[in-house]
Amino acid sequence: MTAASTPPMIRMAGVDKFFGPLHVLKDVQLEVPKGQVVVVLGPSGSGKSTLCRTINRLEPIDSGTIEVDGQPLPAEGKELARLRADVGMVFQSFNLFAHKTIVENVMLAPVKVRKTAAAEARKTAMELLERVGIANQAEKFPAQLSGGQQQRAAIARALAMRPKVMLFDEPTSALDPEMVQEVLDVMTTLAKEGMTMLVVTHEMGFARKAANRVIFMSDGEIVEDSTPEEFFSAPKSNRAKDFLGKILTH
Amino acid sequence: MSVLTNNLDLFLSGFGTTLRLFLISGVLSLVLGTILAMLRVSPVPVFRAVGTTYVTVVRNTPLTLVFVFFVFAYPYLEIIKFDFFTSAVVALTLYTSAFICEVVRSGINTVPIGQAEASRALGLTFGQMLSNIVLPQAMRSVVPPMVSTLIALLKNTTVAAGFSVAEAGRIRDALSEQGENVLVGLLWVAAGFIILVMPLTLLQRILEKRWSVAR
Numbered sequence: 483m484t485a486a487s488t489p490p491m492i493r494m495a496g497v498d499k500f501f502g503p504l505h506v507l508k509d510v511q512l513e514v515p516k517g518q519v520v521v522v523l524g525p526s527g528s529g530k531s532t533l534c535r536t537i538n539r540l541e542p543i544d545s546g547t548i549e550v551d552g553q554p555l556p557a558e559g560k561e562l563a564r565l566r567a568d569v570g571m572v573f574q575s576f577n578l579f580a581h582k583t584i585v586e587n588v589m590l591a592p593v594k595v596r597k598t599a600a601a602e603a604r605k606t607a608m609e610l611l612e613r614v615g616i617a618n619q620a621e622k623f624p625a626q627l628s629g630g631q632q633q634r635a636a637i638a639r640a641l642a643m644r645p646k647v648m649l650f651d652e653p654t655s656a657l658d659p660e661m662v663q664e665v666l667d668v669m670t671t672l673a674k675e676g677m678t679m680l681v682v683t684h685e686m687g688f689a690r691k692a693a694n695r696v697i698f699m700s701d702g703e704i705v706e707d708s709t710p711e712e713f714f715s716a717p718k719s720n721r722a723k724d725f726l727g728k729i730l731t732h
Numbered sequence: 733m734s735v736l737t738n739n740l741d742l743f744l745s746g747f748g749t750t751l752r753l754f755l756i757s758g759v760l761s762l763v764l765g766t767i768l769a770m771l772r773v774s775p776v777p778v779f780r781a782v783g784t785t786y787v788t789v790v791r792n793t794p795l796t797l798v799f800v801f802f803v804f805a806y807p808y809l810e811i812i813k814f815d816f817f818t819s820a821v822v823a824l825t826l827y828t829s830a831f832i833c834e835v836v837r838s839g840i841n842t843v844p845i846g847q848a849e850a851s852r853a854l855g856l857t858f859g860q861m862l863s864n865i866v867l868p869q870a871m872r873s874v875v876p877p878m879v880s881t882l883i884a885l886l887k888n889t890t891v892a893a894g895f896s897v898a899e900a901g902r903i904r905d906a907l908s909e910q911g912e913n914v915l916v917g918l919l920w921v922a923a924g925f926i927i928l929v930m931p932l933t934l935l936q937r938i939l940e941k942r943w944s945v946a947r
Contacts, residue, residue: 540849540852563852563856566852571854573846573849573850575846576846577844579850579851579865579869580847580869581868581869581872591854591855594856594864595860636850639854640853640854643855
């Protein structure tokens with residue numbers, strides 16, 4: 483496995499992004515090799531969610547390049563849709579399709595995008611729901627499930643497309659505290675199975691346990707890029723020390 | 733009562749035409765209105781402009797004028813010849829679809845942006861996202877105004893009476909020629925419309941109840 487033959491799963495180079503006058507991503511450089519689990523930390527407003535959303539172009543960027551598995555992000559259209567099909571995404575607010583049952587949520591994209599036969603898609607969907615522990619909720623509507631169950635369903639929905647990489651945009655931030663763990667357990671298992679993951683989160687426990695690498699962002703810049711051990715025991719920058727001081731003392 | 737029983741054929745054929753006008757233009761308006769709404773939310777600026785212009789022009793034109801155009805002016809263009817009934821269907825469809833478009837669009841606006849983002853993130857195309865995710869949810873939230881628009885269409889069909897289409901609005905003329913009591917006749921026409929509208933109201937109630945569980 484040489485660097486030349488296998489491109490990184492995600493490559494961002496010189497990425498800049500503005501919201502009006504606000505410079506939300508400043509010259510971001512990032513490479514995520516296959517199989518790596520990267521946790522992105524940072525105070526709110528630091529641009530970490532935006533970073534995550536630019537990778538499948540839910541947020542377009544103003545300059546720079548982003549490549550997924552060696553392929554530059556195409557412009558909006560059929561080709562971008564094809565690329566997005568290979569990039570799983572889990573949102574803070576779950577975003578399950580409200581008018582479809584849980585199993586229909588998981589089946590939809592394989593049937594519509596991958597053109598999988600409905601019976602086969604249903605079988606795979608049930609296996610995935612089994613895996614995230616909510617197979618017994620398959621015929622319910624999203625609103626009938628707890629937040630933790632909804633988020634696990636959303637993870638199953640993303641996995642149904644057999645993505646090359648998974649993006650998690652604050653997957654536990656909208657959950658009641660007692661439901662956070664069930665979602666993190668699913669994510670930890672996924673990480674152990676070798677899935678390439680980029681996780682924006684505030685869950686330090688998950689970062690310590692499952693991450694290969696921690697990225698700390700502040701004011702739109704990547705300030706630190708190190709292993710979890712290094713980051714939590716000996717952060718280099720003052721901004722990271724300040725951040726850790728605030729969240730680890732209480 | 734004798735006004736109704738003596739002229740039952742007249743009433744039945746009149747309301748029959750009304751119903752046909754309503755059903756055909758209703759279905760066509762729903763289709764065209766939905767297409768227009770899709771244009772209005774499209775990411776392509778030209779499509780949006782087409783949708784917006786259509787709604788602005790057609791919604792702001794009185795229905796009678798739309799009829800006058802299709803019955804009197806349009807034949808001079810010598811494109812395809814329409815009979816009066818077809819002209820009425822075209823006029824009603826073009827007019828009503830502008831309203832349906834706005835109802836559907838307001839429905840689309842009630843669907844949380846996250847639903848669209850999740851569809852895009854899964855690799856659905858814009859068309860797939862609209863037809864599988866956004867429109868089904870949009871329609872659920874606009875049942876009452878949608879039914880109101882259809883009721884308005886049902887009653888607007890009477891405008892066709894003024895343009896040689898023998899529908900319910902025409903019954904009065906026929907009654908007056910026969911020397912019947914026109915006032916009583918009109919009351920029966922009104923009653924007929926109330927009866928026609930009832931199933932629509934019922935449909936609204938059923939759809940609202942069935943779709944309320946989804947969210």
